[in-house]
Amino acid sequence: MTTRLIFRLPSKYRSLSTHARSSTSIPATLHLKTGQSFSGYSFGTPRSIFGETVFSTSITSYTESMTDPSYRGQILVFTTPLIGNYGVPHNIAPRDSHDVGVVLESSGIQCAAVVVADVAEKFSHYTAIESLHTWCSRYNVPGLTGVDTRAITRLLRDQGTTLGRLAVGDDAALPPPKEDEYWDPSQENLVDQISTKEPYVLNPAGDVRIAVLDFGAKANILRALVRRGATVTVLPWNYDFNAIRNGFDGLFLTNGPGDPQQCWSAAHKLRVTLDEWQKPIFGICMGHQIIGMAAGLDAYRMTFGNRGHNQPVLALASSRSIRAGRVYVTSQNHQYALRLQEPFPEGWEPFFINCNDSSVEGIKSTSDSGRRVFGVQFHPESAGGPLDTMEVLYYSFVLPLRSHT
Numbered sequence: 001m002t003t004r005l006i007f008r009l010p011s012k013y014r015s016l017s018t019h020a021r022s023s024t025s026i027p028a029t030l031h032l033k034t035g036q037s038f039s040g041y042s043f044g045t046p047r048s049i050f051g052e053t054v055f056s057t058s059i060t061s062y063t064e065s066m067t068d069p070s071y072r073g074q075i076l077v078f079t080t081p082l083i084g085n086y087g088v089p090h091n092i093a094p095r096d097s098h099d100v101g102v103v104l105e106s107s108g109i110q111c112a113a114v115v116v117a118d119v120a121e122k123f124s125h126y127t128a129i130e131s132l133h134t135w136c137s138r139y140n141v142p143g144l145t146g147v148d149t150r151a152i153t154r155l156l157r158d159q160g161t162t163l164g165r166l167a168v169g170d171d172a173a174l175p176p177p178k179e180d181e182y183w184d185p186s187q188e189n190l191v192d193q194i195s196t197k198e199p200y201v202l203n204p205a206g207d208v209r210i211a212v213l214d215f216g217a218k219a220n221i222l223r224a225l226v227r228r229g230a231t232v233t234v235l236p237w238n239y240d241f242n243a244i245r246n247g248f249d250g251l252f253l254t255n256g257p258g259d260p261q262q263c264w265s266a267a268h269k270l271r272v273t274l275d276e277w278q279k280p281i282f283g284i285c286m287g288h289q290i291i292g293m294a295a296g297l298d299a300y301r302m303t304f305g306n307r308g309h310n311q312p313v314l315a316l317a318s319s320r321s322i323r324a325g326r327v328y329v330t331s332q333n334h335q336y337a338l339r340l341q342e343p344f345p346e347g348w349e350p351f352f353i354n355c356n357d358s359s360v361e362g363i364k365s366t367s368d369s370g371r372r373v374f375g376v377q378f379h380p381e382s383a384g385g386p387l388d389t390m391e392v393l394y395y396s397f398v399l400p401l402r403s404h405t
């Protein structure tokens, strides 16, 4: 029988919390499938949900993380203790030629819930229009505050990403769910839920034509391509790109939520593209995993994944803006990775490796393969996160498109 541990912040700390002054002092408890519970207070919508409990070490950019479609189905624990202090901006982008519609990473909150040590009721920023609490309420997203996020993080780091239940209000007093009642988002094709249903075009007047397979694209990926002058055609994740590929100068595969195995059919189609089409291809995160699977690499589930804006990666190969032997600090949000194997499939080489856990952070086609294909596990488009690898998108993808036309 599992012993259920209940963690509660000592009341002297709770009274220091800005949330203690909040009008919402509804009880809430995070139950983990592994038998631990963390009790605090609800903010946002007081509603109970299931999800996969993950932690992010980002110090800032909670608005970008929460609107990143790759967090779909996840209960996001922030290790930074004070979250919400700069509020939430208005999310409709000004209308201009580079408009992808939104300021943040998608039109609304994507994660299932957030857990913060101390939610800031008072916020201050020149772009802020509302508090984290109000924003979560508008999107029907529950939050938990007044808990020791260091303890939750240490647990998740040791036992790995764990299924959870955020029980709010009267539910918080109920016994935790039975093991088989926990919902496991990795069993669902989350990409299919979030990907565009119909193709659409951004910046039709661009000088190069990029097809984007949308696995749950962060808006900043589309912005980064449009701002570099490309016409971007966004396609559903499982679109038959091979049937229309002659109309494009390059193919881009985006980030996306869940287990990449759920999208094996996209990897299968990409294998045909790789065999028959020599134009530049680039993938980020889920897109990188799909490219790796098409190249013959195995994608596996990591213990706790990498989520944060401070992940160091070592370049193993040089490519234009990237120098082999240099370390770049990157933005990341993933649970799965490509397995480093010896030898690498013919025509492919590792591009980057993670300095903390040696996981594969990038792959590229070899210079003698006749292809120009790159995949990176991190987010070079960096919203949020450091700009160290921003130019890899331009120099390794958009610029070669121009020399091909």
Ligand SMILES: NC(=O)CC[C@H](N)C(=O)O
Residues within 6 Å of the ligand: 070, 254, 255, 256, 257, 258, 259, 260, 284, 285, 286, 287, 333, 334, 335, 336, 337
């Ligand atoms: N950000 C992403 O694209 C994440 C990819 C994949 N869902 C993973 O967790 O590994």
